[in-house]
Amino acid sequence: MPYITCTQKKSQPKVSIEVCARCHVKNCPDYQAYCQPTLFPSFVPEKTNKSPVKKRKPKPVPLENGPLQLSFIQVSSI
Numbered sequence: 001m002p003y004i005t006c007t008q009k010k011s012q013p014k015v016s017i018e019v020c021a022r023c024h025v026k027n028c029p030d031y032q033a034y035c036q037p038t039l040f041p042s043f044v045p046e047k048t049n050k051s052p053v054k055k056r057k058p059k060p061v062p063l064e065n066g067p068l069q070l071s072f073i074q075v076s077s078i
Helices: 017-021 029-035
Strands: 003-005 013-017
Touching: 003 017, 003 029, 013 017, 017 029
Parallel strands: none
Antiparallel strands: 003 013
């Protein structure tokens, strides 16, 4: 029975193919590599450890007169 080493989990356990096929992780690289093996493994680039790009928050635009406050108007019934 073949096993796949799961790199998605921290302990990297060996998982059977049936369990890996039922996993809820979409586009698992380990399972995809098992289903569609590469023709030339020597040409596959190595995984790089790039840190994710942090998004910059836009600076808030100051209001000239402050925030607009709407008053609550109570309507009496006729």
